[in-house]
Amino acid sequence: MTVRTVLGDVPAQALGRTDYHEHLFQVSPLLPGDELDDELRSGQEAQSLREAGIDALVEATPIGLGRDPAGMARIAERTGLHVVATTGAHRQAHYPDGHPLLASTEEALAERFTAELVTGMSDVDGTGTGIRAGVLKAGIGYWSISAFERRVLGAVAVAHAATGAPVMVHLEHGSAAFEVLDELGSRGVRADRVVLAHADRNPDPGLHAELCSAGAYLGYDGMARHRDRPDSAVLDCLLATAERGGARRLLLGGDVARRSRYRAYGGLPGLAYLPARFLPRLVREGGAELAELVVVENPARFLDWADGN
Structure with missing residues (x-):
């Protein structure tokens, strides 16, 4: 089992x-004033x-949104974190009209x-780095898949088949x-090679159990968004989905993704919220074995380059 990080391949x-979903660098017209663009x-x-206990993260910024591979590699070297970078494209709304990616x-x-x-x-300036990505990404709108987003899903399927x-x-x-799984499945991508990010924004354990039964991984990354729902809603959904047989298909991330929410940029709650605040609750309410599955075993299995190059 092998995972491709910015510093090279490592055993899963x-x-x-x-932490399956974070952003160290991100610049988007949808998030003015919330740029993550300072390497230090x-x-x-x-x-x-x-320092809060996480050993690896997926840096989920795809092409065209301020992604900085060299910066990621330097951060990985300085911190000792395993950093897995992302290629692909986000949902169309993140790219302004006229962006060259949209015409591809x-x-x-x-x-x-x-x-x-x-x-x-x-x-960032378009030059090659030799630093390789380890995850493919696509994105869709709310109950919509634009023509561009459908091309990205198709391209992701081709790249997945090749690697x-x-x-x-x-x-x-x-x-x-399910519509995304069907779209990818029609192009040969098995559900067990896919994580559905932000599944917990629709905290429906019945639906989640069905998705897990189909083979998909579910990304729970909505904690510390109390304006929308309390952490208890995320935790309760996770526990209920696990009880319905989905324990081996759940991943955790923070997806903090904003300058105003990073302590180092002067905001709150910071990346450490996930391991310092949420994980202890998962251990208390779901047990250490479930927590081990969600933050160690499941991401290692998902990030493995099955039959890859």
Whole structure:
């Protein structure tokens, strides 16, 4: 079992406690004033996550949104975190009209995604880095898949077939989960190679159990968003889904993703919230064995490059 990190391939069992979804660098027109674009501060925030007990993270920023592969590699070296970078594209709303990515064909997107997995990602200024991505990403809107988003899903499927790399899909408010699995499945991507990010934004354990039974991984990453729902809603859904047979398909992340929510940039609650605040509650209410599954065993299994290059 092998996971591709920004510092090279590592055995999946070496990852340790893994945060499946964070952003160290991100710039989006949807988030003005919330840019993550300072390597020193992002590195300090990553260090706080490491000191709180997390050993690995997936940096989920795809192409065109301020992703900084070289910066990720330096942060990984300084902190000792295993950092898995992402290629692919986000949902269309993150790209302004006229962005060159929006005009790309499925074939061009697939070629680029595959190259970033096998050869290396482009840096912020477009130059090659030789630092390889380890996860493919696509995104959709709320109960909608635009023509661009459908091309990205198709390109992700092609790149997955060529490499075996795992696939993350952003679901807006947790919508259209089965529809995404059907779209990818029709292109040869098995559900057990896919994590549905933000599944917990629709905290429906019955639906989640069905998705897990289909083989998909579910990303729970909505904690510390108390304006929308309390952490208890995320935790209760996780526990109920586990009780319905989904324990081996659940992943945890913070998806903090905003300058205003990083302590190192002057905000709250910071990346350490997940291991310091949420995980102890999971251990108390669900037991240490379930917590071990969710933060160690499941992400190692998901991030493994099955039959990959």
